[in-house]
Amino acid sequence: MSLFLKVVPASDAIAIVRHLARTVDAEYIPLTEAVGRVLSKNIKADIDIPGYDRSVVDGFAVRAADTIGANDAIPAMLRSKGRVEMGGNIQRTSIDPGQCFYVPTGGVLPKGANAVVMLENAENVGDEILIKKPVAHRENVLLYNEDFSKGELVICRGKRLTSQDIGVLAAVGCIQVPVFLKPIIGVLSTGNELVSATEVPGSGQIRDSNSNMVGSFVQERGCHPKYFGIVKDNQESLYAILKKAVAECDAVLISGGSSKDDRDMVASLIGDLGEVLIHGIAIAPGKPTIIGCSDQKPIIGLPGHPASAFIVLFVIVRHLIDGMTGDASPQQEKVRARINQNVPSQKGREDYVRVFVEGEKATPLFGKSGLLNTLVRSNGVIQIPAESEGLEVGDLVEVWLW
């Protein structure tokens, strides 16, 4: 297996991972646990909402026609029929012309009424109510099924549920929510120089930061990471663990090795287990990325340098995770800003430059891809397209926030 079979554009890599991504099974979970999960079925309203014409203010339910021309000087005078009580199986009241009913917010509109005059625009004078402001037909009223009608689609399959969605699901009685299972993503690192975060590195060693970063990345996006630790650069042990990870997980992310020999070994082992689809992507950082699969399960070989690995997670693997979690319209916030330094770029590859954006200003953070500190000092990344030779001070850029 050679160093780079063929370096492909990022768009090809994204198309391939999208193709490899399939959702796992679905399950039903209680509504109180469903926020942040992805809906696996369309949800329809089981009832009309509201189930009755209801007032949205405290005031007097009236026939709008009875209030025409009413004002402070010449109020409309209506006869009070009483008070609508809240909730329960209350007999629906009614009014005739010239009459009104006090109705609290949320109360059932009496038959014959078609609008509600707000309390502050009315005055009690014994049994008579003086209306000092006219109301239009339907004013301050929520009509029967105005919010949702029975059978109407309320939330689509593939929606990652927000708290507003949860409120709507409660309203339509969806208390056991169908959601996609969280995919299990195997995470391992290779490299003889790596020691676990629990150890103090000796001479020539560094701690493995990628396992934790990669696992947390997929966890943040709705997956269960499963950690397989650090594997030394040994063909047999790496093969055995990779095979185990593929068997136990829905996808596997191997980070490193960072040297050509390690990369070739990882690619060759993926080839042995299944198929290598991409070996090398025309992005910087992140070029030495491997995309393959075994048993229809995606296996991604990430670069060993933390910043490179993170860019590949953010630019490519994100799409795999979105597909596997079933998230149909993932939010990826972008803001516009102006770059405050020149940024050179090589034609023919997409460059991803970490930036710190503050207000309208984006400051590029240059730094070798082996550095961690640029990852935590930046709050986003800009993409410089393959055909561009770079940016000049003051150029408008779109920043993907992370």
Place this chain on the structure above:
Amino acid sequence: MSLFLKVVPASDAIAIVRHLARTVDAEYIPLTEAVGRVLSKNIKADIDIPGYDRSVVDGFAVRAADTIGANDAIPAMLRSKGRVEMGGNIQRTSIDPGQCFYVPTGGVLPKGANAVVMLENAENVGDEILIKKPVAHRENVLLYNEDFSKGELVICRGKRLTSQDIGVLAAVGCIQVPVFLKPIIGVLSTGNELVSATEVPGSGQIRDSNSNMVGSFVQERGCHPKYFGIVKDNQESLYAILKKAVAECDAVLISGGSSKDDRDMVASLIGDLGEVLIHGIAIAPGKPTIIGCSDQKPIIGLPGHPASAFIVLFVIVRHLIDGMTGDASPQQEKVRARINQNVPSQKGREDYVRVFVEGEKATPLFGKSGLLNTLVRSNGVIQIPAESEGLEVGDLVEVWLW
């Protein structure tokens, strides 16, 4: 207790909840569980990172001076001293002028070397290596403690941890992470018209959607919701449950009642238990909001209308939650867009208009605050300041995404 003691600007309400918010205790949790949690202590590097000068590419470690002027036609010829192996307690090698060492990515730079020539710019000819491109001092090298030096602050207290942060914590050996405990937020709804989401509403009834929405809102932002259900508008039972909720939780959010009588009752009970600090905020929707406390624990009375309740969560309660979770720099994404319809607004109050933003275009979603559907059809909100009389088509707006 009167209807509105005094309606205050949103900024006052925010200042008060900020003042009421205090973080709960801290705990240590494993690094693999720390993503999304808020750091309770500053974290410093326990070692120098990297702990040695290391190559960031595969290539030949050289003295930069030996490569001056090298090119394809007249390469510099260096004597290969061998290969740097990865990891372990390897005796550090060294080179003299005119010599070089093969070093894989991440390998230790031999003594005497100060740069690395990339593999593709060199050629093996027996024991001699032809260097075809000069390198500058430090080129392709990550220097000793260039990333972090021992004792340096790497992540500040109050940071909500991202996956990049988790990678850095691994690198500095922080495997038990000090984080703030998740505050426990009591959630209850009042209203005689409410039935649980598990029931089918009868005549004059609606399902309680606020409990689930409010609980999910605080859960999304790093709190544990504790549900106390629906309390009928009965002074004694509401007092008893509110007292229990205050005792068992770090803060309490009561949603509804939506009518004046209910609101007055909630305010009066908060007064009995502790103190009402604010009763009425100059925002629309969301005016009938109550802010109080008991035993130094915040109690917020949210409006009963779902859209009003959500706006108050998003505009006011968010600040309480940020403070209680210890989140020092919460991200609140804003995008700029142009409004595509006129939006009237009343002077003297802040209006919050739900919008659907797509590209550069923001479409306002008008709708009564009793509606749920505008909450799920919108993807953000715009604020119209108290002094404005509204927006005209084409006006530039900032949208807070939700």
